[in-house]
Amino acid sequence: MTHGTSRFRQVMSRLKLRHLRLIDAIAEAKSISAAADTFNITQPAVSKGLREIEGILGVPLFVRRPEGLMLTPAGRSVVAHGKVIQSQVRHVTEEIEAIASGVSGLVTVGAMMVSLPGLLPTALRLLRDRDNKTPIRVIQGSDDVLLQGLRSGAIDFIVGRLTPVDTADRMAQEVLRYEPIVVVSAPHHPLATKARVSDE
Numbered sequence: 518m519t520h521g522t523s524r525f526r527q528v529m530s531r532l533k534l535r536h537l538r539l540i541d542a543i544a545e546a547k548s549i550s551a552a553a554d555t556f557n558i559t560q561p562a563v564s565k566g567l568r569e570i571e572g573i574l575g576v577p578l579f580v581r582r583p584e585g586l587m588l589t590p591a592g593r594s595v596v597a598h599g600k601v602i603q604s605q606v607r608h609v610t611e612e613i614e615a616i617a618s619g620v621s622g623l624v625t626v627g628a629m630m631v632s633l634p635g636l637l638p639t640a641l642r643l644l645r646d647r648d649n650k651t652p653i654r655v656i657q658g659s660d661d662v663l664l665q666g667l668r669s670g671a672i673d674f675i676v677g678r679l680t681p682v683d684t685a686d687r688m689a690q691e692v693l694r695y696e697p698i699v700v701v702s703a704p705h706h707p708l709a710t711k712a713r714v715s716d717e
Contacts, residue, residue: 543586
């Protein structure tokens with residue numbers, strides 16, 4: 518048995534969702550006491566939980582700085598993957614509830630402002646016309662907020678005007694339509710007399 522396999526089995530058998538939620542709270546609050554207030558538990562309980570997860574993973578997750586507790590590189594990795602895990606658990610519970618109510622699945626769409634007036638409503642209307650009962654949740658936001666949700670698993674896909682994504686992020690990007698670019702100038706501007714405007 519390799520060391521990696523041994524650690525994986527140890528983590529799988531001992532790591533709990535409460536550990537991940539606790540690390541999230543400490544990372545957001547940057548202090549043990551504030552995290553304790555969030556969960557309405559004592560500071561020693563939070564410290565014990567932190568020691569447990571660091572013992573399970575075998576690495577420190579926080580370092581103490583003047584501005585508070587800061588994540589180590591390993592801690593940042595745990596928080597990032599932990600959000601994905603928690604998101605998947607939420608999707609499972611939502612899908613179970615949907616199946617129990619006679620509906621299958623739940624799709625969460627991240628929508629930028631540019632897609633809201635025409636593209637997304639048209640797509641949703643086509644889906645509804647096909648008598649598809651899958652519930653759809655639309656979340657509006659900026660590029661960085663929606664991409665963060667996509668990476669964490671909270672959002673299934675994004676519709677909008679996006680810059681090229683990094684394939685290393687394990688995301689796929691597809692062009693749905695090309696939009697013409699129009700230049701509007703004042704009547705006396707030099708561009709007003711041109712039939713075509715180049716990008717040079």
